[in-house]
Amino acid sequence: xxxxxxxxxxxxxxxxxxxxxxxxxxxxxxxxxxxxxxxxxxxxxxxxxxxxxxxxxxxxxxxxxxxxxxxxxxxxxxxxxxxxxxxxxxxxxxxxxxxxxxxxxxxxxxxxxxxxxxxxxxxxxxxxxxxxxxxxxxxxxxxxxxxxxxxxxxxxxxxxxxxxxx
Numbered sequence: 001x002x003x004x005x006x007x008x009x010x011x012x013x014x015x016x017x018x019x020x021x022x023x024x025x026x027x028x029x030x031x032x033x034x035x036x037x038x039x040x041x042x043x044x045x046x047x048x049x050x051x052x053x054x055x056x057x058x059x060x061x062x063x064x065x066x067x068x069x070x071x072x073x074x075x076x077x078x079x080x081x082x083x084x085x086x087x088x089x090x091x092x093x094x095x096x097x098x099x100x101x102x103x104x105x106x107x108x109x110x111x112x113x114x115x116x117x118x119x120x121x122x123x124x125x126x127x128x129x130x131x132x133x134x135x136x137x138x139x140x141x142x143x144x145x146x147x148x149x150x151x152x153x154x155x156x157x158x159x160x161x162x163x164x165x166x
Contacts, residue, residue, distance in 0.1 A: 007076035011113065014065050014072065021065075025058040036127075038114060053106055064095045086153035093145035100138035107131040 001009075033050045036043050043050075069087045074085050107128055114124045 003078050003080070004076050005108045007072045010072045010075065011069065014068055018062070018065055021061050025054055029057075033130045036110075040154065043113060046109075053102065056102060058103075060095050060099050064092055067092050067095075081152055081155035081159050083153060083156050086149050086156060089145050089149035089152060091160075093142050094143065095139045095148060096141040096145060103131050103135045103138065107135070 030051075033047060033054070036050070037047060071085050071088055074080060074082060079085075110124075110131070111128060
């Protein structure tokens, strides 16, 4: 697969992810907020914070997609190994870590409220399990992006040295 073709495929995936993210932020997450509000009347007061959480998560997600799009542009231009892409991967790593931290805070708050109202119910355990899964995936993405950033930086330096030698 050539760089141009790979770039088109990756951009298509980014577009699909953007659509999925829009559905999550506009439909599923607000419905989940209503479920929590219904299950825990005490959470009604916290709904503005829930919507802030959704907004922050969405902003981080779309900033990440923008950086991936920029990397795709460099792939199409046959400039995959560059310091700019290394820095973009570093930013993606930090965004994923920020997402993990947001979900950790949300899980702790949800667990504290669940325990203070009653004991943890089965649905509460599912909500926490999903939150912990998101944290786990975000940490894995953080590690992968940080590693790729390092490798791309080293490759960019080698490429630069090679270009200067020739």
